[in-house]
Amino acid sequence: MADGIIKPFVDENYWQYGVTKWIEWDMTSSARAIISGPSGSGKTVLATGITSKISRHLSGCEIFLLDYKNVDFAYLEGAKHYFKYDDCLEGFTQFYDIFEERLKQNTTYNWLVLYIDEYPSWLLSFPAKEQKEIMSKMARLLNLSRAKQIHIIVSAQKPLAEFFSVGSRESFSFKVLLQAPSKETINMLMPSYKDEIETCPTGVGYYTVNDANLTKIRVPFPQNVKAMHDDLWSAVNR
Template identity: 30%
Template sequence: MGIPFLLDADLLARGVRAYLPIALDAHPHLLCVGSTGTGKTYALALLLGKLAKYEAGMRLVVCDFKKSGFDWLDGHDGFYGYTDVLDGIDEVYDEFTARLEANDPARNSRKIALLIDEYGALVSSLDKKPADEVKRKIGNILLMGRSLGIHLIVGIQRADAEFFRAGARDQFGAVLMLGNLSKEQKLMLAPDYRDQMTAVNARGQGYLLLDGQGLYRVQVPHVADTDRLHRMIQNRLAFPHPPPDGAGEA
């Protein structure tokens, strides 16, 4: 089932409120690109809330390197801020490795979504060896995570190739580009559609590229009850290890 995430901006301009769904089976990983002020963190929080609502039993793990956009999760299990972000990535990667070795369909059916916000700032802050190790783990999850029930969401200001292992960035089946990207970023992220990306976008507006479907101009919907959204996410936040015999599944 597709998750109704973003509004079709072209239809919205004609008075039609229609959602563009994202199906995890088809688009298991999402890259969200946007500079400060584009609404990137707001969109990521909305996506987490949608996953909590529509993906029964999914556990959420949130890594926020700058510890600003998701500071309201501080103190909850499954939230990792600043230097603890590496621990969060390791927790999920350990589960990824265990699932890869076990090949247990029941375990793989317990979905995990790992969000890393300000991923570029994280990688840039590290020395070469630990940075390469983070890129290796992220690359492996991108390549093999879907069949293991592990989904990756990355928030970044500029999706430069230096932040990913060779070819890893191409594994994002969904790319959300908020704000007004440079010609270089358009060429990097959506080369086949760069000439179509001519709109001047306000906060919360941009383009969604879905592998196999094409490019859509989108609007991030307004959240009427932010407190409820936060509670939904907090209730699904947890360490990534699966509970025994499915205990604790929502």
């Protein structure tokens, strides 16, 4: 596999005919991705797959992982850039400061990835004033990180507009919606396809790139979970 190319999920339409057609993401172009779906929809499996494959195929990358719930990624405890519960703000601040330093320079860097698990739950743990400060910084990251070898990936059960500064939610180039449980959720991320998207079983959903080419996808359950965890640990501990 070429460096920087990951295959996070398969085309569901082919899968139904017994054909495994992996969908490629080129991570050497700046990716701002949002993964949405209800609890039990497969978000954690997909997020683990994406981040672990980035770890393996994006040379020298560093991953900052913010795990407010301290549940699904607890195996990363002790890794340099793993932040849980109340420590997530420290991790976000460290990442943002690196981003601001990169803005001052015109050079090439190693890839830097921020993954925030259940972003809305973390954001709602703060008073209103601090929420606005975080949202402002998130908007700046989404708008200006493209040329600085930085990826932003978040997961959210419901990516309400109120969790993002005006217009910043639309800055996500990759959008994944698992299960598609309600028209309300569809309208948040993929309103142009509200008449095409159907409710799906766990691990099945839809994705778009720059709001185009709606594709039905499936997230296969990993065959070697330990290897995925080891790959992710390596990048989070750099």
